[in-house]
Amino acid sequence: MVGIQNPAAPRRATSPDPPRAGSLERTTMTPTPLIWITEQIHPDAVEMLRARAEIILPGEDATPHHDRITGIVVRAAPIDADLIARLPALRVVGKHGVGTDNIDQPALSARDIALHTAAGANAESVADLALTLALMLARAPDIASDALKRGTPRPNVDMTGYELSELPCGILGMGVIGRAVARRLAGFGAQVSGYDPMLPDAEWPDSVARRASVDAVLEDTRMLFLHLPLTPDTRHMLDLTRLRQMPQGSFLVNCARGGIVDEAALAQALNEGHLAGAATDVFEREPPAPDLPLLHAPRIIGLTHLGAQTHAALRRTGTLIATKVLTELGV
Known part of the structure; x- marks a missing residue:
């Protein structure tokens, strides 16, 4: 996928004409969520997120946008207390899977940040x-x-x-x-x-x-x-x-x-x-x-953690956690 061309402007959701509620043209009324996808997920899940939020894709530099990130979709990447402290707008973390041992849950709880998993999908x-x-x-x-x-x-x-x-x-x-x-x-x-x-x-x-x-x-x-x-x-x-x-x-x-x-x-x-x-x-x-x-x-x-690596499981897991994150963000 094409990376962010301008670090000051994360990837934006496309919207029809006239703009939908929550699109970038309406940010004066309803700020558009910015969701960071840390690792590859199913394309259908990416499109679900893109349709209703701005997204930062895997491999793109999220650092310039730390102050605006409201949601994270993560697989195995560490979400530790130091990272959480650098994300003042963070409201929800969605785990693409079930195990949450890579996520600092006390750090999330201390700021009342929601944590969702895709239990059962894989x-x-x-x-x-x-x-x-x-x-x-x-x-x-x-x-x-x-x-x-x-x-x-x-x-x-x-x-x-x-x-x-x-x-x-x-x-x-x-x-x-x-x-x-x-x-x-x-x-x-x-x-x-x-x-x-x-x-x-x-x-x-x-x-x-x-x-x-x-x-x-x-x-x-x-x-x-x-x-x-x-x-x-x-x-x-x-x-x-x-x-x-x-x-x-x-x-x-x-x-x-x-x-x-x-x-x-x-x-x-x-x-x-x-x-x-x-x-x-x-x-x-x-x-x-x-x-x-x-x-x-x-x-x-x-093996190399292949348990959930099937087409069906990746689609179920990705779309389930995308739905939960978007719902938590109210979009």
Whole structure:
């Protein structure tokens, strides 16, 4: 997209003739909101914002306009207290996704700045990826494919895998994504248990046995799915002690947040052979350093936060958060 040509004049919404209410021609009556889009979002969401506000697009320099920015749409960029302090007109932050660990919420609350998320919009895509990773761990098609490409169609490892119905599955976090994973597992005939102290009994899936604690899930789970938010309570929840609570030869799938798992502990559990494999779409530092020990542990599948990266999820997430931000700004 074309960048801002004049730093003193951010990208303006186009308006028909006669001008609509809230357009730049009517700023003496109703100031037009200025929304900063920090990272790429779906084009339909950009057009929704452009139609009713001025916008600063990803890659454009927002610094000259800090005094006028009234809204932010953010994905993973840090929105910290220092930045918030430089935005005196800020009224709303819209998180393109669910996790808000990149946003200083106390700093927003101190100025009564609204924070909205797109909870649930990417659930189906993240759940699809979680099941994909679970099947890769259970059947190892990537190992067979790599061997075939090297000219050794029969890898020098035992390729006997598992059906998901053979592996007791556990889900930590039964929010929208966790429940979407549970629906998919039911289709595979899997035995599933879960833990989430916040979900009311009325919303708990019939196909999932409710456990009273994290430890109760771990002790009989061979395929563990993580779908928790990253909070002080969940940071490094899966340490070496807890990983060793899982049965020998278990698998772990993390499509939540990197900090929930102690990466050094996970590498050790894989190197020791206690875990048979792990797949993670998230890391404590993204992207991870190439020399991160976890990346060199046996049977680790690492991705680059692709869970919500589908056409449908990006459109749903983008248009939902655009709607929430515009509504908060009253346009």
